[in-house]
Amino acid sequence: MRGEFDLIDTFFKRPLQRGDVLLGVGDDAAMLRVPPGQELLVSIDTLVAGVHFFPDVDPRTLGYRALAVNLSDLAAMGAEPAWATLALTLPAIDTSWLARFCEGFYTLARDYNVALVGGNTTRGPLSITVQIHGFARADLVFRRAAAKVGDLIYVTGALGDAGLALHLMQSGIAECSEAHRAYLRARLDCPTPRVREALGLRALVHAAIDLSDGLYADLGHMLAASGVGATIQLAELPQSEAFQACIQAPSVASMLKVEDALPWAELMLSAGDDYELCFTVAPGRAAAVEAVLKEFYCRYARIGVIDAEPGFRCVHEDGALYHPHRSGYDHFSAMPSA
Numbered sequence: 001m002r003g004e005f006d007l008i009d010t011f012f013k014r015p016l017q018r019g020d021v022l023l024g025v026g027d028d029a030a031m032l033r034v035p036p037g038q039e040l041l042v043s044i045d046t047l048v049a050g051v052h053f054f055p056d057v058d059p060r061t062l063g064y065r066a067l068a069v070n071l072s073d074l075a076a077m078g079a080e081p082a083w084a085t086l087a088l089t090l091p092a093i094d095t096s097w098l099a100r101f102c103e104g105f106y107t108l109a110r111d112y113n114v115a116l117v118g119g120n121t122t123r124g125p126l127s128i129t130v131q132i133h134g135f136a137r138a139d140l141v142f143r144r145a146a147a148k149v150g151d152l153i154y155v156t157g158a159l160g161d162a163g164l165a166l167h168l169m170q171s172g173i174a175e176c177s178e179a180h181r182a183y184l185r186a187r188l189d190c191p192t193p194r195v196r197e198a199l200g201l202r203a204l205v206h207a208a209i210d211l212s213d214g215l216y217a218d219l220g221h222m223l224a225a226s227g228v229g230a231t232i233q234l235a236e237l238p239q240s241e242a243f244q245a246c247i248q249a250p251s252v253a254s255m256l257k258v259e260d261a262l263p264w265a266e267l268m269l270s271a272g273d274d275y276e277l278c279f280t281v282a283p284g285r286a287a288a289v290e291a292v293l294k295e296f297y298c299r300y301a302r303i304g305v306i307d308a309e310p311g312f313r314c315v316h317e318d319g320a321l322y323h324p325h326r327s328g329y330d331h332f333s334a335m336p337s338a
């Protein structure tokens, strides 16, 4: 490997499968064709070593994750992914690291028919930026500001898995079963972007957001943008089998205990990195929405309703309010500093 251009040719210049890429990697800019009648949606995310991931993480996971979090943003808009660009800052050229990174990146790219059409390669502290481009019809885009009073609130998958995985890793607690820990770790490392589900839900959903910072924060953004509030049923928050089992282990429960807070509820409300979708639908659309999610074998839960009164209310089954502590489970406070 003689340098930057060799590296690009070896790892990032691959035959393109998409007819809408008129020029890809290799020129000064990519030339791309947006289908008539659709709009271009663009989103970008950066992963920095020591901030967003542990420096010794498997590069395959990084390649996967860098694209997955971007795909999740397009899913949250109801958009169809098409193209990605990749800005890589590397401390040195390490071909086995790059091969692993590409394995993760291209596995997901192939899965979602995303073409890598360009990027930038520099030397420096490890950092990975992916920009994703996709299409949607303007009238079908899921907007954060579109939640309506009376809407039902849904989430896909289960909540809190990634947050629990992070706590288990950092504490070194090995009390839960190996299989459960592996499951939770995979949920943190390789989140499933809900792209297909989102496309299936087009024209059924009012507002949507993907859960990167936890339900409390992310649904909060949607509520603020829409000028509404929500009541969430704690008992309806979906738990994976592994989460349910691990959270009960005495050492885990005591590690997570903060004053009178419920550790499971704090994790499900405030831990990030699940990359599930949270969306609202008119009650009359509930049956159609659930039919779509079943078709994709996608787990879902109806967790609450949109209210006119601003604010985020969590209630127990008996109607008593639960006040999340939040700060005890700040994702950033739990990560190593840069």
Ligand code: ADP
Binding pocket: 008, 012, 024, 025, 026, 027, 028, 029, 086, 087, 088, 116, 117, 118, 119, 120, 121
């Ligand atoms: P320029 O100097 O004109 O900006 P570069 O020399 O940075 O171009 O890159 C050469 C080509 O390789 C460009 O088409 C660019 O998009 C592509 N490229 C550079 N780095 C990457 C990367 N990490 N992934 C994909 N494409 C890349």
Ligand code: MG
Binding pocket: 027, 028
């Ligand atoms: Mg140039």
